[in-house]
Amino acid sequence: MSDIYTAQPWNCGDSDCLLGWHKESFWHYEDGTWTVDRYTDGNHQKCEPEDVPTWEQEEAAWVRYAEDVAETGEDPLSVFTVERTYKRTARWEFQYTPSILGMILVSARKGDRGPSVKTGHLPETVRDCSGAGEEAQGRYVFLGWEGPDGKINKSRDGLLLAIVHDDDARLTSEARGLRFTYPIERTVYRKETAITRDLKAAAKRYIKRRRKQRKLAADRKHQA
Ligand SMILES: [Zn+2]
Numbered sequence: 001m002s003d004i005y006t007a008q009p010w011n012c013g014d015s016d017c018l019l020g021w022h023k024e025s026f027w028h029y030e031d032g033t034w035t036v037d038r039y040t041d042g043n044h045q046k047c048e049p050e051d052v053p054t055w056e057q058e059e060a061a062w063v064r065y066a067e068d069v070a071e072t073g074e075d076p077l078s079v080f081t082v083e084r085t086y087k088r089t090a091r092w093e094f095q096y097t098p099s100i101l102g103m104i105l106v107s108a109r110k111g112d113r114g115p116s117v118k119t120g121h122l123p124e125t126v127r128d129c130s131g132a133g134e135e136a137q138g139r140y141v142f143l144g145w146e147g148p149d150g151k152i153n154k155s156r157d158g159l160l161l162a163i164v165h166d167d168d169a170r171l172t173s174e175a176r177g178l179r180f181t182y183p184i185e186r187t188v189y190r191k192e193t194a195i196t197r198d199l200k201a202a203a204k205r206y207i208k209r210r211r212k213q214r215k216l217a218a219d220r221k222h223q224a
Contacts, residue, residue, distance in 0.1 A: 003028060007040065008053055008061040009077055011068075019076040021065060026052045063210050069203035073196030080206070082198040089185045091170075094130050096142060097177035102154040103142035105132035112172075112181075129182050131162060 007025040014020075025037045027044065034052055035044040053061065062079075069075050090110050096103040107116045108126060119127070119140045132140035144152035145162035153161065156178065163169045163180045173179035 005034075006053060006055075006058050008058045009065040009079075010038075010061065011064075021068070021076050023077050059210065063207055066203040066206045066210075070200050070207065073200045075199050075203070080199055080202040082195055082202060083190065084195060085187045085189050087185050088188050089183045091181040091183050092126055092129070093172060093179060093181045095177065095179050096132075096159060098156050099139075099141075101135060101139065101141050102144075103156055103159045103177065105130050105140040105142070106177075125186065126184055129184050131159070 005026045005028040007023055009021050009023050011021050012019075022038065023040045025040045026047070027035045027037065029035070034047050034049055036047040036051060037044050065077065065079070069080065091112075092108050092110055093112060094108045095106050095116075097106050098104075105119050105127075107118055108122055108130065109116045119130075119132070120138060122130070127140070130140070131142055133143045135141045142154055142159045142162075144154040145158040145165070146152055147161070152158075159178055160171075160174075163171050163178065166182075168183055170181045171178070172181055
């Protein structure tokens with residue numbers, strides 16, 4: 001049995017290294033021996049107790065790492081948590097027209113002014129929210145509304161019921177069939193510059209917090 005005892009960052013100084021920083025972990029065993037896993041990749045080597053950093057040394061190493069992150073905005077050890085994506089919701093408007101197949105989805109557009117997109121060219125995530133399924137000949141037909149009696153209604157009335165019963169759907173027009181909007185959420189990737197800025201700020205906060213804690217500890221020692 002063994003336990004990870006402590007871990008600290010170290011800089012390899014290798015200009016060819018993509019990371020620059022690595023995390024080394026120190027393990028303590030029941031028989032009193034130690035190992036170090038220099039890259040925290042499972043590759044252990046025996047080491048001496050003197051090689052194990054003290055709590056102060058370990059903390060200083062993390063502060064050095066944070067100072068580097070605060071300067072470069074790069075966090076190769078993924079220590080600081082920053083949002084890399086966010087969700088954005090846009091309402092899409094769907095236009096259905098009646099046909100002998102049932103209600104056919106003919107087009108959709110983002111917002112109420114966006115260009116009209118033919119069903120076949122819609123992004124999949126958008127089409128998935130339209131309520132239509134693909135039929136033969138590439139047409140997208142309303143899949144139907146299941147009433148309390150379990151019957152599937154694929155008619156105009158069925159679509160209207162489906163819209164009315166869906167809290168997120170909003171009927172916008174009954175002309176030329178039915179038109180309604182539906183909110184569609186998508187993941188937006190933040191710009192690298194925004195992530196870098198957040199990483200720098202997070203690292204600076206960490207350094208400040210550490211300084212404050214060290215000062216508190218020193219004051220307490222002084223008072224004792
Ligand atoms: Zn390296």
